[in-house]
Amino acid sequence: MADITQQLNTFLVGGAVRDSLLNRAVVDNDYVVVGSSVEAMCQLGFIQVGKDFPVFLHPKSKQEYALARTEKKSGQGYTGFNCNASPNVTLEEDLLRRDLTINAMAMDENGKIVDPYNGQIDLKNRVLRHVSMAFIEDPLRVLRVARFAARYHEYGFTIAPETLALMTQLSESSELLSLSGERVWQEMQRSLADANPEVFFQVLYQCQALKSLWPDLHNLWGIPNPAKWHPEICSGLHTMMVLKQAVLLSTKTTIRFASVCHDLGKSLTEDKTLPSHPGHETAGLPLIEELCARLRVPTAYKTLALKVCQFHLHSHKVFELKASTILKLYNQLDAWRKPEDFYDFLLCCQADFTGRLGFEKREYPQKDFLYHAFEKLVLITAKPFVEQGLKGLEIKAAIAEQRLAVLKQFKLEYIQQNKIV
DSSP: OOOGGGGSEEEEETHHHHHHHTTOOOOOOEEEEESOOHHHHHHTTOEEOOSSSOEEEOTTTOOEEEEOOEEEEOSSSTTOEEEEOOTTOOHHHHHHTSSBGGGSOEEOTTSOEEOTTOHHHHHHHTEEOBSSGGGGGOTHHHHHHHHHHHHTGGGTOEEOHHHHHHHHHHHHSSGGGGSOHHHHHHHHHHHHTSSOHHHHHHHHHHTTOHHHHOHHHHTTTTOBOOTTTOTTOBHHHHHHHHHHHHHHHOOOHHHHHHHHHTTGGGGGOOGGGTTOOTTHHHHHHHHHHHHHHHHTOOHHHHHHHHHHHHHHHHHHTGGGSOHHHHHHHHHHTTTTTOHHHHHHHHHHHHHHHHSSTTTTTOOOHHHHHHHHHHHHHTTOOSHHHHHTTOOTHHHHHHHHHHHHHHHHHHHHHHHHHTTOO
16 A cells, blocks of 8 residues: 555655755654645544644654644744644745754655755855744744754854844843743753753853853853862853763763753852852752752752752862761762762762863872772671661661771772872
8 A cells, every 4th residue: 555645745854854964863754745734634644743733643654744834923932923834835935934044955755955045055064044034033943053053063063143143132032031941941951962062051151042041050151260270260161161071971961960050159159259169069059949940850950960069079179078077978969879879979070170171181089989988888788787686776876887987997098099198
């Protein structure tokens, strides 16, 4: 039986065309259908899923097919549009409403590229350029372009100056405030999974979007740090360097998010104490709580971000701490119950230490010490003390006492063997 799509005038569109021309793996195939209607699609067996505009799933492949459409701004935000999906809408009209020229190309069933807005030229020149002035009607496009800039940074893409100007215009209006927290987080989370997520935040800072979407992060730019420990000086630049180091250390987006959050408290430092930041660790905690509530950030992200924010200096200064303070740190990090989260914490601290100008290749023995000490301490369990007849709080106290003794000895030996000064 012939495929039902043969009865339709269909074109592969958007990202699949763009990525195939870049020789990049294509994740999703999206199709536009020209000259059809909702009724005709349903009669062929397509399953309608779009509420705001007609999008359908193929009954077998489950791939998306959307009717060619035009949109007209009717309200505020990225959902304030009236959609026209009549059979008279042309492919060129459909492509005109898209965000970037490199996303406004189509391919017919014979592999011929339809490119009315010079997307191939911009693809060749590595330029992210808006298709039309309709760009400023959708505030979500500011985030999308920032995400594309991050995703395609490795290919050498830059944002066209006129497009960046429109992004700035959108950012300085109230339109960004119409975006839901979940939608902002979705774009941010997707960027955190890419190879250069720092570009996403840098672009948002450059076009003034970060000031609306995450003001505490925006405010870090220009805030100085002590030159001895931060040759890059600027707290915003440091945060981006930490994120780059986190990318090198882990693919986990929880770790990358926590790395961005770790110094938010510095945005509240009083001028008279600069470039020092006393108490910035605890000052950052409510800022993380507020952000996570506003963007509906999942608990796993928030939990790690709070731990890293509050205790990263403990890790850096671990060789100066008393064994009892280090043992307390393990307890505060809930390391005994959640060892994987503890390891993630250590990676974040390493990213913080190496995310500084000239520090990128420096050793971070603190992570090694805390990791191997934990391996020894976690072996001390309740079983032998239960066998001795101890009960309740006596067992807890005995475990703590033995762990403290082992930790003191291990710390002494580690410092001597590794010549820690």
